[in-house]
Amino acid sequence: MPDVTDRPAHMTIYVCVTCRQADEPLEPRSARSGARLFVDLSAKAGAGTRIVPVECLSVCKRPCTVSFAAPGKWTYVYGDLPPETSASIILAGAQLFEAAPDGVIPWKLRPEALKRGVVARIPPLVPAPSSAENAA
Amino acid sequence: MPDVTDRPAHMTIYVCVTCRQADEPLEPRSARSGARLFVDLSAKAGAGTRIVPVECLSVCKRPCTVSFAAPGKWTYVYGDLPPETSASIILAGAQLFEAAPDGVIPWKLRPEALKRGVVARIPPLVPAPSSAENAA
16 A cells, blocks of 8 residues: 655646636536536546636636645636637646646746736745744 | 644735835835735734735736635635725635635625625645545
8 A cells, every 4th residue: 555645745726617708608507618628627637637626716707717736835826718728738837837846837938828827826825833823 | 831733723814015006116115005015914913813925926917915825725815905995804804714614705794895806716725535546
């Protein structure tokens, strides 16, 4: 039985499955742009990549939307990703995110769609220092 | 000596200190809208609230920008927050975030500025299930 505790923590790609273009019908939900992008990403991703569907990333004006997250790394949110053509770009970006120790992909290496489509980034969540806890 | 391990994990308010309005000069950096909001928030926050300055949350078109984050909760990013008037609203929102077990503030309780200003939200990062690790 493998010792999983020694493995590097893998990243997660969150995919907003409720994302839809303005001219798309609400139903069926499985036909929405976000749901279709999730299916395409899941089909194209390797076994080690964790693709997780999310009911709304709150970036409704910039479909489709995904997020890269991993323990100890910056979290990134990207939008403006067309469902038909974005899976391979997202997976290439995810590989670069995995390779970056802090999750910050060097600008020159970043795919154009991820440069233009960045919505937000959030630092890695670290526990409050014990000195601050004691001072409270 | 207190046992800090039994305490609930406190939230962090990240404040983008590089945020500036389009008509603001680049220098001095301490005069930028984001830097001024950070100073105001730090002055008004209670001792238990962790306010952390960040060099760019990548929401440059919607200053000022903050993020609420805590272990096991959804992370939220908010923008369009004027530096002069937003500290008390942000701190009220932060109290509601602390009170919400998953970090999702009930819509009716959410301050208007946080309804309008939401930029993105990201689910809590959970470790990959062991079954998926074993199947790889």
